[in-house]
Amino acid sequence: MTLIKSISGIRGTIGGPAGQGLTPLDVVKYTAAYGAWAASQATTSKLIIIGRDARLSGEMVSRLVAGTLQGLGFDVLDLGLSTTPTVEMAVPAKGAAGGIILTASHNPKQWNALKLLDAHGEFLSAEAGERVLELAESDSIDFATVNKLGKYTTDDVFLAEHIAAILASPLVNVEAIKAKNFRVVVDAVNSSGGIAVPQLLAALGVETIEKIHCEPTGEFAHNPEPLPEHLRDIAKVLEKGGFDLGIVVDPDVDRLALVSENGEMFGEEYTLVAVADYVLGYHGGGNTVSNLSSTRALRDVTEKHGGTYTAAAVGEVNVVTKMKETNAIIGGEGNGGIIFPELHYGRDALVGIALFLTHLAKSGLKMSRLRNSYPNYFISKNKIELTPDIDTDKVLVEMEKRYAKQPVNTIDGVKIEFDKEWVHLRKSNTEPIIRIYAESDSNATADHLAQKIIADIKEIISKK
Numbered sequence: 458m459t460l461i462k463s464i465s466g467i468r469g470t471i472g473g474p475a476g477q478g479l480t481p482l483d484v485v486k487y488t489a490a491y492g493a494w495a496a497s498q499a500t501t502s503k504l505i506i507i508g509r510d511a512r513l514s515g516e517m518v519s520r521l522v523a524g525t526l527q528g529l530g531f532d533v534l535d536l537g538l539s540t541t542p543t544v545e546m547a548v549p550a551k552g553a554a555g556g557i558i559l560t561a562s563h564n565p566k567q568w569n570a571l572k573l574l575d576a577h578g579e580f581l582s583a584e585a586g587e588r589v590l591e592l593a594e595s596d597s598i599d600f601a602t603v604n605k606l607g608k609y610t611t612d613d614v615f616l617a618e619h620i621a622a623i624l625a626s627p628l629v630n631v632e633a634i635k636a637k638n639f640r641v642v643v644d645a646v647n648s649s650g651g652i653a654v655p656q657l658l659a660a661l662g663v664e665t666i667e668k669i670h671c672e673p674t675g676e677f678a679h680n681p682e683p684l685p686e687h688l689r690d691i692a693k694v695l696e697k698g699g700f701d702l703g704i705v706v707d708p709d710v711d712r713l714a715l716v717s718e719n720g721e722m723f724g725e726e727y728t729l730v731a732v733a734d735y736v737l738g739y740h741g742g743g744n745t746v747s748n749l750s751s752t753r754a755l756r757d758v759t760e761k762h763g764g765t766y767t768a769a770a771v772g773e774v775n776v777v778t779k780m781k782e783t784n785a786i787i788g789g790e791g792n793g794g795i796i797f798p799e800l801h802y803g804r805d806a807l808v809g810i811a812l813f814l815t816h817l818a819k820s821g822l823k824m825s826r827l828r829n830s831y832p833n834y835f836i837s838k839n840k841i842e843l844t845p846d847i848d849t850d851k852v853l854v855e856m857e858k859r860y861a862k863q864p865v866n867t868i869d870g871v872k873i874e875f876d877k878e879w880v881h882l883r884k885s886n887t888e889p890i891i892r893i894y895a896e897s898d899s900n901a902t903a904d905h906l907a908q909k910i911i912a913d914i915k916e917i918i919s920k921k
Contacts, residue, residue: 464586468570490593508539530601542805548578635662696720735816751791770869
């Protein structure tokens with residue numbers, strides 16, 4: 458059993474002893490801590506928005522969260538089976554003090570999590586997250602008396618408001634999409650995307666929608682992380698012909714993966730690249746942001762449009778902070794996360810779909826041709842396990858020194874650039890490992906670069 462407590466939320470496997478998994482006691486403990494934090498903020502609102510994905514533990518966890526918040530005196534508006542970006546948008550729209558999304562994102566079905574939002578519908582800052590963790594370990598939480606208990610209401614229509622806001626964007630061209638008569642296959646891994654994505658597509662004028670794994674049962678039909686090795690079912694449908702593209706989302710619909718008309722993966726990294734290309738073209742340039750572990754292709758596309766690309770530390774809250782600092786018009790993460798600030802500052806697969814379909818329609822290209830129009834890079838993902846006695850931070854400092862003649866970025870681990878290649882080293886916050894991502898214009902070169910860095914790390918360790 459596993460329980461991971463971090464500033465971005467609480468996640469764990471369901472069951473087991475309290476403190477070792479995400480048990481009912483843990484759900485109440487951390488929800489109460491979040492509620493106490495929310496009550497301490499400069500807001501008069503006593504409303505918290507909640508929503509969940511379709512995983513099996515969702516209803517149970519949702520009831521525990523709602524009851525705890527009511528016990529703190531908060532009114533709870535439950536969006537029920539929803540998406541992460543929908544809850545994010547509902548928080549400011551309803552004037553709420555915050556929100557909790559009950560989802561473990563791409564983790565398997567035995568996992569669940571509490572994703573915590575502030576009054577802007579954005580993930581908590583590091584400072585706020587630390588305060589929630591402190592409150593969880595204290596005895597200072599004060600619950601409401603019987604006459605001040607919060608009320609519980611539900612809302613199953615806000616998804617329609619989310620979709621209406623997407624369609625209202627001047628960058629979303631419904632008529633262009635309708636005119637193409639796109640034939641689309643959707644894989645929503647039997648979670649809430651099975652409701653949200655077809656509803657969005659219908660609103661965009663897509664009439665032919667082949668749904669696979671779209672029943673929101675929570676019984677994930679395959680590993681829910683939308684990686685190529687997990688998407689053979691949708692690839693097989695597309696390989697047979699007759700469709701223009703495939704759309705894949707993770708259980709809470711904040712990550713978007715695309716599949717070309719021939720069954721080939723468009724590439725999660727290239728979801729953001731393609732959408733950014735369209736948004737930058739529409740605006741005649743602009744700034745972009747992604748995290749340090751994302752493909753260089755976004756920088757290439759941004760500079761082609763005369764804009765400036767900036768890298769942020771890994772983590773959505775860090776990307777959002779950097780986007781605000783640089784006034785970026787589009788950003789996100791290489792895992793298929795699109796952040797379109799015109800709508801809201803959160804990864805949103807639904808707005809990503811609408812922008813991409815507009816781009817595809819206006820380009821007049823097939824998916825495979827559009828993908829080939831972008832710089833081709835390959836990322837090799839590796840890790841090296843360390844013994845607990847090794848000081849990981851010192852190893853990273855030594856690597857920084859070793860490559861001091863190269864451009865080095867240390868805002869999040871160590872990223873070393875070599876012309877159009879790079880390698881990014883990050884220590885894990887939960888286990889004694891260093892993650893090593895390397896990118897080049899060929900798989901073989903990326904793998905070779907990663908292995909060279911791994912050899913350097915082993916040499917440093919051996920001298921300790």
